Amino acid sequence: RNGIGLRPLGSSAAEFEQDLLSNLYYRRGTTVESASAQDAYESLVLTVRDRLAERRARTTAAHYAANPRWVYYLSAEYLLGRQLEQNILYSGTGEIATAAMKALGVSPEEMDELDIEPGLGNGGLGRLAACLVDAMATLDIPAIGYGIRYDFGIFKQTFVDGAQVEKPDDWTFQGNPWEFPAPDDRQTVFFYGHTTRDEAGRTKWIPGEIVLGEPSHMLVPGYGTETVNIVRLWRARGSESSFDLERFSAGQYAEAVQEAVRAENISKVLYPDDSTELGRELRLKQQYFLVSCSLRDILRRFRLWGGPLTDFPAKSVIQLNDTHPSLAIPELMRLLVDEEGLGWDEAWLLTQRTFAYTCHTLLPEALETWPVALFERLLPRHLEIIYEINQRLLDEVRSRYPGDIDRVRRMSLIQEAPERRVRMAHLAVAGTSAVNGVAELHSQLLAETTLHDFATMWPGKFRNVTNGVSPRRFLRIANPALSELITSALGDSRWAGDLDRLRGLERFADDPAFLRSWRDIKRANKARLGLGDPDALMDVMVKRFHEYKRQQLKLLHVITQYHRIKDNPGGDHVPRTVLFAGKAAPAYHAAKSIIRLINAVAATIEADPAVTPYLKVVFPPNYNVTLGELIIPAADLSEQISLAGKEASGTGNMKLALNGALTIGTLDGANIEIRERVGAENFFLFGLDTPAATELKASGYHPRSYYERDPELRAALDAIMSGAFGGVGKEVAESLLNWDEYLTLADFRAYAECQEAVDRAWQDQTAWTKASLLNTARAGYFSADRTVSDYASTIWHVEPVRVTRD
Numbered sequence: 138r139n140g141i142g143l144r145p146l147g148s149s150a151a152e153f154e155q156d157l158l159s160n161l162y163y164r165r166g167t168t169v170e171s172a173s174a175q176d177a178y179e180s181l182v183l184t185v186r187d188r189l190a191e192r193r194a195r196t197t198a199a200h201y202a203a204n205p206r207w208v209y210y211l212s213a214e215y216l217l218g219r220q221l222e223q224n225i226l227y228s229g230t231g232e233i234a235t236a237a238m239k240a241l242g243v244s245p246e247e248m249d250e251l252d253i254e255p256g257l258g259n260g261g262l263g264r265l266a267a268c269l270v271d272a273m274a275t276l277d278i279p280a281i282g283y284g285i286r287y288d289f290g291i292f293k294q295t296f297v298d299g300a301q302v303e304k305p306d307d308w309t310f311q312g313n314p315w316e317f318p319a320p321d322d323r324q325t326v327f328f329y330g331h332t333t334r335d336e337a338g339r340t341k342w343i344p345g346e347i348v349l350g351e352p353s354h355m356l357v358p359g360y361g362t363e364t365v366n367i368v369r370l371w372r373a374r375g376s377e378s379s380f381d382l383e384r385f386s387a388g389q390y391a392e393a394v395q396e397a398v399r400a401e402n403i404s405k406v407l408y409p410d411d412s413t414e415l416g417r418e419l420r421l422k423q424q425y426f427l428v429s430c431s432l433r434d435i436l437r438r439f440r441l442w443g444g445p446l447t448d449f450p451a452k453s454v455i456q457l458n459d460t461h462p463s464l465a466i467p468e469l470m471r472l473l474v475d476e477e478g479l480g481w482d483e484a485w486l487l488t489q490r491t492f493a494y495t496c497h498t499l500l501p502e503a504l505e506t507w508p509v510a511l512f513e514r515l516l517p518r519h520l521e522i523i524y525e526i527n528q529r530l531l532d533e534v535r536s537r538y539p540g541d542i543d544r545v546r547r548m549s550l551i552q553e554a555p556e557r558r559v560r561m562a563h564l565a566v567a568g569t570s571a572v573n574g575v576a577e578l579h580s581q582l583l584a585e586t587t588l589h590d591f592a593t594m595w596p597g598k599f600r601n602v603t604n605g606v607s608p609r610r611f612l613r614i615a616n617p618a619l620s621e622l623i624t625s626a627l628g629d630s631r632w633a634g635d636l637d638r639l640r641g642l643e644r645f646a647d648d649p650a651f652l653r654s655w656r657d658i659k660r661a662n663k664a665r666l667g668l669g670d671p672d673a674l675m676d677v678m679v680k681r682f683h684e685y686k687r688q689q690l691k692l693l694h695v696i697t698q699y700h701r702i703k704d705n706p707g708g709d710h711v712p713r714t715v716l717f718a719g720k721a722a723p724a725y726h727a728a729k730s731i732i733r734l735i736n737a738v739a740a741t742i743e744a745d746p747a748v749t750p751y752l753k754v755v756f757p758p759n760y761n762v763t764l765g766e767l768i769i770p771a772a773d774l775s776e777q778i779s780l781a782g783k784e785a786s787g788t789g790n791m792k793l794a795l796n797g798a799l800t801i802g803t804l805d806g807a808n809i810e811i812r813e814r815v816g817a818e819n820f821f822l823f824g825l826d827t828p829a830a831t832e833l834k835a836s837g838y839h840p841r842s843y844y845e846r847d848p849e850l851r852a853a854l855d856a857i858m859s860g861a862f863g864g865v866g867k868e869v870a871e872s873l874l875n876w877d878e879y880l881t882l883a884d885f886r887a888y889a890e891c892q893e894a895v896d897r898a899w900q901d902q903t904a905w906t907k908a909s910l911l912n913t914a915r916a917g918y919f920s921a922d923r924t925v926s927d928y929a930s931t932i933w934h935v936e937p938v939r940v941t942r943d
């Protein structure tokens with residue numbers, strides 16, 4: 138019997154197989170003979186899940202005994218990726234699971250195919266949340282990730298005539314065996330209505346609509362440790378009384394269920410925009426739903442230990458993943474003042490000490506602001522609280538900067554014109570004790586521009602925590618061949634839990650045999666991807682589509698390469714496969730035009746036998762975590778070409794460098810830190826830096842002048858405008874010639890020259906492979922474990938709690 142009074146689940150192959158069979162018989166109600174692949178998959182999941190659940194039980198016991206300070210990560214998005222392979226690795230059941238699958242007559246690949254990826258996020262922010270909760274568990278930090286269990290995740294991307302067409306992502310169509318529904322922990326959430334004051338002057342919120350939040354959680358095991366944390370996801374349900382039986386028996390079937398449908402709509406679908414706020418009412422309802430359920434659950438958990446409310450910040454730190462959950466600040470104030478009866482000042486101190494805010498963007502259009510009128514209707518009490526917070530903030534501003542009314546107007550939580558809107562970033566800064574950017578340049582620019590007034594008034598609040606990625610998912614699992622080579626070179630696999638150990642690979646940088654193996658594995662990963670000649674340079678640009686990320690710059694260069702090959706068919710052109718992948722927000726038409734043009738250029742090149750030996754453009758649809766795990770290990774060149782000052786950090790850049798891709802990039806986001814750590818000689822740098830870009834824009838930027846003085850650029854744009862690529866893309870060329878907000882044309886020549894340097898470097902495969910190895914060897918800093926230990930020591934001030942095996 139182990140520490141939790143349970144007979145430990147066996148770790149032998151026979152015991153695992155026994156458990157698998159009993160799950161097949163008793164939990165799937167079928168037999169080996171009549172089992173479907175889905176039956177086998179679900180039984181396998183339950184067998185692995187049980188072993189993690191046992192560790193979860195011991196984790197809970199250890200956490201309860203330790204009564205630690207908890208980290209609560211509030212995020213509207215989690216891109217968790219497939220769970221099976223990860224949970225098999227983290228539960229150490231690799232061999233016995235494979236043997237048991239064989240006994241059942243199914244293959245690991247077949248099981249992985251049935252393992253659905255929960256697409257509960259858009260891109261960088263959502264995947265970062267997943268990497269960070271993985272690292273928190275690995276570092277034995279007691280933590281819970283709170284989010285929304287959307288019925289429909291990020292849309293599935295298909296191409297029709299090269300154009301993106303979105304399909305709904307009904308990810309739980311087959312159910313989700315990895316989750317534990319916990320309806321008994323449901324919470325009640327209010328919307329609309331009005332507020333009243335009772336005789337004691339206490340405010341009461343009389344809601345107009347009541348919705349239930351039902352949680353289900355997924356296990357988040359740590360790597361190389363016993364800790365198993367959870368991600369708790371909320372789903373909206375109608376209250377008991379939401380089904381109107383009278384109307385139903387009167388035959389008004391739709392009306393009878395409309396209240397329940399309205400409620401369930403709140404967690405129906407993820408908003409697919411990743412950098413432009415659309416100000417939809419349902420999105421604000423989603424955000425409040427998340428924070429109200431989560432804060433009530435956090436307070437319920439706090440009460441389990443029964444300390445005074447003044448202890449709350451000492452026992453809970455809540456990290457806000459961007460402004461999307463920033464309503465948690467006025468919500469905690471409402472709970473402390475209206476429900477717990479605390480005074481405002483005391484409640485405000487507790488609130489500020491509890492919250493911390495991470496900003497993930499610099500784009501003005503991505504900074505959320507909500508109409509005051511909508512707040513008035515949907516969250517009347519919160520608007521009152523926000524006004525009070527604002528009153529006190531502006532009093533402090535006035536006292537610190539007497540007479541500086543412009544500063545008061547700039548810093549106010551309320552934008553007054555053209556429409557009265559609540560500035561969520563200002564609320565997030567005012568209501569937290571720590572504000573961080575996600576890369577050094579980003580944090581610097583936040584303090585110098587977007588949040589300058591606040592950084593001036595509260596310099597101590599502002600810091601940087603550079604992003605990181607999970608080395609388990611994006612190297613150990615995604616690139617097993619390279620992982621094996623690294624483990625054999627370093628003597629053990631401790632690097633997966635301590636990534637700085639990769640530096641040990643430097644001693645093989647001049648070892649021809651090792652470099653040969655390194656190169657062969659990259660080639661094999663390209664063959665595994667199967668999207669082009671494995672001997673060609675695999676040039677990869679994978680990320681969401683946005684004009685600031687400049688997929689259009691990459692495309693102009695592809696067209697230039699195409700022209701160069703056409704103009705000089707016999708020339709010694711370096712064969713390249715250019716891979717684009719990524720989704721565009723459905724309403725983002727400029728991005729969708731670029732996607733369509735890329736597919737048209739790809740088709741034109743594919744149809745030209747004079748060019749295909751040297752150039753191939755591929756665009757696999759529906760880029761997600763799983764496809765990323767296949768593409769990233771196969772990349773030779775990593776495209777990180779955003780306009781300097783626009784990409785907050787990037788995390789794809791880290792995953793690609795970790796897998797031995799060389800980066801061609803600008804001095805933007807974490808590219809700067811990657812270049813500093815892997816060595817400038819192992820990085821292809823080009824383009825305007827942030828000050829130069831700002832200067833060029835300020836001094837009047839005329840994109841057409843670059844077109845006129847650069848013949849290759851002119852030829853590329855003329856080709857598009859002449860309809861050379863299936864007649865599509867004219868709007869892309871016109872917007873570049875007339876507007877070009879992200880200085881694409883200004884950086885074109887430098888980029889083209891840098892790509893020539895890439896071609897020259899590729900010619901020396903030994904030198905290239907050495908640089909590739911050094912990128913991996915020096916990427917240790919970009920582990921999410923380092924990121925989390927930075928958060929833990931500089932913002933959360935939490936200690937790990939060890940979980941024993943028995």
Ligand SMILES: CCc1ccc([C@H](C)CC(=O)N[C@@H]2O[C@H](CO)[C@@H](O)[C@H](O)[C@H]2O)cc1
Binds near residue numbers: 260575788
């Ligand atoms: C309101 C709509 C909306 C939705 C999502 C977002 C996210 C903040 C966008 C996002 O994913 N940002 C990315 O976050 C990554 C993790 O920190 C960074 O690495 C990327 O540079 C940043 O673009 C902004 C606005």
